[in-house]
Amino acid sequence: MASHDSYFLPHKAIWPIVGSIGLTTLLAGFANFLNGAAIGPMMMWLGAAIMITMLVGWFGTVIKESVAGWYSHQVEISFRWGMIWFIISEVFFFAAFFGALYYTRVLAIPWMGDEDSITNEFLWKSFESAWPTNGPGAIGGHFEPMGAWGIPALNTLILLSSGVTVTWAHWGLLANKRSQLIQGLIATVALGFLFVVLQAFEYHEAYTEMGLTLGSGIYGSTFFMLTGFHGLHVTIGAIMLTVVLLRSARGHFSPEHHFAFEAAAWYWHFVDVVWLGLFIFVYWL
Template identity: 55%
Template structure:
């Protein structure tokens, strides 16, 4: 049973970590099997995805219930905040690796292969001249076009920036105990996040059908879809988080002095906004 020790809430024993381990393992193994063309890959991946979804819903439901019942002390609140801070830091490192791959390809590999480093150019791709964006020397004859900043990426940038504003307004409304304004601007934020995902899906359609830009379009295609795809996944996760927080706001789970669940989701969403600004500049414009 759950108990309090020194004012710090100690949860009861939980089976959710075991279920989460099984679900995530099955999901990853299923994806690997699918990529290898194994017949059972789709089933294992689907089963792992369902178990993972069950695990997330169940464990988060328990945490929400504990918070609503007032079981969390100020010390627990500080622990949750630090946990969220370190989680976002890990996400920063995650995207830093992909931005680093883009930097390496653009600023080091392409110049080296184009003659800046004579040994590299002569031994690997003699007389090859490359300029970014490029699919790389092995795909030099491939016909494709890069994705420019206008119109879809620019529109999506404005959408995400606007969503950050509506979320901030909702946060101030929560602090002022204005539930009508809070719920209205939270729904606006959720709708803007959903619109962003829809427009990015259409952007991918345009890339594949009209630009011949695919994941196998050399180094440009791989870095483009790696960065924008992982960011899009984070937008989907963030939108789901904001949807849950909006429903909790409607149920009155938060008050002006105690609302870390809201703040944690807001921190995550603002992080997603900042990452997109980096993507917009270094992937679409430069």
């Protein structure tokens, strides 16, 4: 148990090794699935089940220890730094994909379409520098680019609104207004899952009506990699906020001690900012 002048020493936990086994099984299953092995899907489901069990068990242990008052101020500081570094790693994760989009649009395509370049002269004589593109020789097939208005614009409004509702919930927590906290979290979670549902409709339209797939050249691959990973992060963030909502309903947080709420809110605001970049550079420009 921690005190104000000591650091909490956890008991011997099994969850790290369980997580390692689950992740290894999941990746091995995915590799087998890609190579056509019949055991691949079963290994993937088993690995996913182990990972979910690990997450529920590990986070449940941390929640119980926190509610029991075992964590000192020093432990809370370490939690904060851990979350900060995690979000920084996510920033660089998305920076890599935005960098690929920048390289493609600003450098590679103009170079391949330059009539004075050797590449254009000997490899892709008829290639024109234009965006969006399905690549030299139209290798990605015919497709329609995804417009900015419609579902993307609506999803932008939804995520911006969710940033307001989670901030309103935070104000309620700081003011010890439990009803405002819970109402704000309910609105945020609902908006988050609504975003995911609308994105699923967008993907369905892209594949079935617009011919826009992962195989639609460099435009299709960058579009789905950026929006798909962002949609995954929105889903994870909405699940995190759902857990925070359930804990809030049980009275777990106080105006002085509520790092779990802050961590989820930080993550949600990060997701909002990334979407603004996506809307501007992937959909609009």
